[in-house]
Amino acid sequence: xxxxxxxxxxxxxxxxxxxxxxxxxxxxxxxxxxxxxxxxxxxxxxxxxxxxxxxxxxxxxxxxxxxxxxxxxxxxxxxxxxxxxxxxxxxxxxxxxxxxxxxxxxxxxxxxxxxxxxxxxxxxxxxxxxxxxxxxxxxxxxxxxxxxxxxxxxxxxxxxxxxxxxxxxxxxxxxxxxxxxxxxxxxxxxxxxxxxxxxxxxxxxxxxxxxxxxxxxxxxxxxxxxxxxxxxxxxxxxxxx
Amino acid sequence: xxxxxxxxxxxxxxxxxxxxxxxxxxxxxxxxxxxxxxxxxxxxxxxxxxxxxxxxxxxxxxxxxxxxxxxxxxxxxxxxxxxxxxxxxxxxxxxxxxxxxxxxxxxxxxxxxxxxxxxxxxxxxxxxxxxxxxxxxxxxxxxxxxxxx
Numbered sequence: 255x256x257x258x259x260x261x262x263x264x265x266x267x268x269x270x271x272x273x274x275x276x277x278x279x280x281x282x283x284x285x286x287x288x289x290x291x292x293x294x295x296x297x298x299x300x301x302x303x304x305x306x307x308x309x310x311x312x313x314x315x316x317x318x319x320x321x322x323x324x325x326x327x328x329x330x331x332x333x334x335x336x337x338x339x340x341x342x343x344x345x346x347x348x349x350x351x352x353x354x355x356x357x358x359x360x361x362x363x364x365x366x367x368x369x370x371x372x373x374x375x376x377x378x379x380x381x382x383x384x385x386x387x388x389x390x391x392x393x394x395x396x397x398x399x400x401x402x403x404x405x406x407x408x409x410x411x412x413x414x415x416x417x418x419x420x421x422x423x424x425x426x427x428x429x430x431x432x433x434x435x436x437x438x439x440x441x442x443x444x445x446x447x448x449x450x451x452x453x454x455x456x457x458x459x460x461x462x463x464x465x466x467x468x469x470x471x472x473x474x475x476x477x478x479x480x481x482x483x484x485x486x487x488x489x490x491x492x493x494x495x
Numbered sequence: 496x497x498x499x500x501x502x503x504x505x506x507x508x509x510x511x512x513x514x515x516x517x518x519x520x521x522x523x524x525x526x527x528x529x530x531x532x533x534x535x536x537x538x539x540x541x542x543x544x545x546x547x548x549x550x551x552x553x554x555x556x557x558x559x560x561x562x563x564x565x566x567x568x569x570x571x572x573x574x575x576x577x578x579x580x581x582x583x584x585x586x587x588x589x590x591x592x593x594x595x596x597x598x599x600x601x602x603x604x605x606x607x608x609x610x611x612x613x614x615x616x617x618x619x620x621x622x623x624x625x626x627x628x629x630x631x632x633x634x635x636x637x638x639x640x641x642x643x644x
């Protein structure tokens with residue numbers, strides 16, 4: 255069982271080395287790849303110093319393109335399972351290892367680490383979402399559940415694990431600017447087993463969230479349009495006919 | 496104003512021969528410009544077809560003003576001026592959409608190109624770290640061999 259853990263990073267020089275060290279410590283058997291999304295700071299140098307392989311996109315393309323790079327790399331290099339986590343230190347690697355265990359046990363094709371799931375463990379300094387994020391989260395949760403007829407609590411989670419079926423799908427289709435939600439919808443529509451696992455997340459250790467109220471509103475609006483359009487994409491069964 | 500109102504009532508085209516000549520000359524110049532852009536490699540043939548169609552449309556409108564009246568009738572518009580502007584607007588809308596489609600395709604291609612380059616870079620880094628190739632030699636090996644060990 256060969257496993258790849260990849261970390262999309264855009265201007266995360268403050269935290270990327272720490273995250274790499276943490277992943278190495280809790281998952282020594284996994285290969286590690288940092289996908290640099292056109293950082294303009296020293297993210298690439300920090301990641302290389304920390305001993306990680308770096309796939310560097312020549313210009314900023316958005317989280318979706320960075321994640322797709324990771325899936326494509328995993329697919330091309332014959333990994334059986336892959337996982338990704340954010341470079342800002344919000345995602346404890348031990349939790350990622352738990353997601354990967356679900357994949358290796360073949361209980362799911364795609365596992366999402368959920369902050370909001372009923373069983374999510376709370377700890378000191380654990381994750382507290384802002385007001386605008388809470389609104390966005392509940393709106394997306396409602397519509398994604400409606401669209402997929404499957405209950406999702408944390409639609410925008412950037413901590414996921416996947417097997418080769420998902421790698422093949424995501425390396426072909428992955429929305430560059432609306433990655434998280436559309437990919438869930440796509441995976442469910444393609445008949446893949448998508449599962450949520452409650453995880454513990456931390457406050458970010460570096461950088462600031464990009465969400466302001468206006469941006470949040472626009473983000474939500476864009477997300478709803480994407481979800482609506484996604485409902486009209488062909489399903490696997492129909493596409494194969 | 497009086498002229499416009501008259502046109503609206505009578506449903507007739509009020510293109511003087513002078514405006515028709517000006518329109519025809521403009522259309523010809525427009526198509527020559529397209530040809531010149533292609534000749535100087537500033538415009539690719541496959542993106543020029545739509546512009547030639549637009550130029551020919553302009554020319555046809557100038558040569559046969561009755562055509563415009565016919566279209567106005569078909570649209571149920573009594574004022575041919577309104578019909579003219581509507582047609583031009585729709586045409587521009589179609590062109591803009593066409594460009595968005597082309598742009599989306601190219602954006603996807605650029606993204607994939609960037610991703611391929613990033614993956615290649617990581618591969619090279621891995622090869623150098625593994626000592627599989629001496630520095631400078633980055634010959635391609637079968638994919639299976641690249642990350643073993």
